[in-house]
Amino acid sequence: MWRNTMRFAAVLCRHLPPQMNPQNLTASLKKMILESAVKFSRPARTIAWSRALCSAPKDYGVPNPSWSAEMMSLYERYSAKGAESWERLPSYKRYLTYSAGGQCLSRLHKPTARLFTRNLEEEGAGFEYTVFANKAERRAVCLFQAGPLLEGPPGHVHGGAIATIIDSATGICATYLTGFVMTANLNINYRNPIPLGSVVLVECELDRTEGRKTFVSCRITSADGSKLHAEATALFVSVSVGTLIGF
Numbered sequence: 437m438w439r440n441t442m443r444f445a446a447v448l449c450r451h452l453p454p455q456m457n458p459q460n461l462t463a464s465l466k467k468m469i470l471e472s473a474v475k476f477s478r479p480a481r482t483i484a485w486s487r488a489l490c491s492a493p494k495d496y497g498v499p500n501p502s503w504s505a506e507m508m509s510l511y512e513r514y515s516a517k518g519a520e521s522w523e524r525l526p527s528y529k530r531y532l533t534y535s536a537g538g539q540c541l542s543r544l545h546k547p548t549a550r551l552f553t554r555n556l557e558e559e560g561a562g563f564e565y566t567v568f569a570n571k572a573e574r575r576a577v578c579l580f581q582a583g584p585l586l587e588g589p590p591g592h593v594h595g596g597a598i599a600t601i602i603d604s605a606t607g608i609c610a611t612y613l614t615g616f617v618m619t620a621n622l623n624i625n626y627r628n629p630i631p632l633g634s635v636v637l638v639e640c641e642l643d644r645t646e647g648r649k650t651f652v653s654c655r656i657t658s659a660d661g662s663k664l665h666a667e668a669t670a671l672f673v674s675v676s677v678g679t680l681i682g683f
């Protein structure tokens with residue numbers, strides 16, 4: 437059973453386009469699975485099976501009761517910017533979900549795995565964040581509220597957690613603008629500690645692309661922009677979905 441599942445996932449991966457638009461992805465694999473279901477098996481049973489595999493994943497980038505008034509106010513401000521080409525990006529518990537049909541694959545391939553930043557069900561305990569992106573300006577901004585389980589120095593956020601949100605926000609920015617990538621290099625200057633529970637802005641900007649390389653810079657500031665917490669640069673390298681999955 438497991439071997440067949442892995443063979444199925446490998447065949448799917450071979451048919452996924454290497455560069456794809458993370459926005460329209462699920463529909464294409466759903467269609468592919470339904471078509472192959474109808475072709476190769478008893479339709480009614482298989483359609484039910486493929487629907488179970490492809491049910492909509494939870495979007496973690498929308499407000500929940502743990503979000504502070506400050507987080508909500510920023511969220512509303514960026515949501516209202518929609519007319520100026522800012523869009524909120526969905527956030528799922530696996531990176532794989534963004535590939536064509538990835539939400540189905542994520543139920544087959546290491547199904548208990550979860551994105552590090554979305555590995556807690558308890559709202560507000562760890563990384564609470566949402567990302568808005570602006571394609572024309574090649575920018576993204578992540579609104580980040582750091583929960584109590586991210587403590588490093590007393591009352592402040594752990595440097596590793598700060599690196600994680602920088603890697604995630606810049607990675608999302610690069611993926612949104614250039615397709616699937618992996619982090620090749622990340623440099624961070626920590627300027628001022630981030631108080632636990634506070635809300636900060638993680639602003640990312642695509643500096644340039646060179647072949648498969650995407651260079652992104654990033655600044656973390658307090659919500660009102662008055663205090664600089666960290667500055668970073670990141671290099672991402674484009675990879676195929678197969679590389680991402682490890683096939």
Ligand SMILES: CCCCCCCCCCCCCC(=O)SCCNC(=O)CCNC(=O)[C@H](O)C(C)(C)COP(=O)(O)OP(=O)(O)OC[C@H]1O[C@@H](n2cnc3c(N)ncnc32)[C@H](O)[C@@H]1OP(=O)(O)O
Nearest residue numbers: 458525531534603604607608611612618619620621649673
């Ligand atoms: C809507 C959108 C939503 C998106 C949601 C997303 C959510 C999730 C977001 C989460 C995001 C989290 C993301 C994560 O956490 S990703 C996890 C952390 N990263 C890794 O584990 C990556 C490990 N490394 C590798 O797999 C490979 O080394 C990669 C794939 C990076 C490149 O190996 P590959 O064999 O494929 O390519 P290549 O070696 O020919 O190199 C190609 C080019 O790159 C240049 N180069 C390579 N390395 C470096 C370096 N260190 N400094 C400077 N340059 C470097 C190299 O010189 C060459 O340049 P050139 O000679 O062509 O000029």
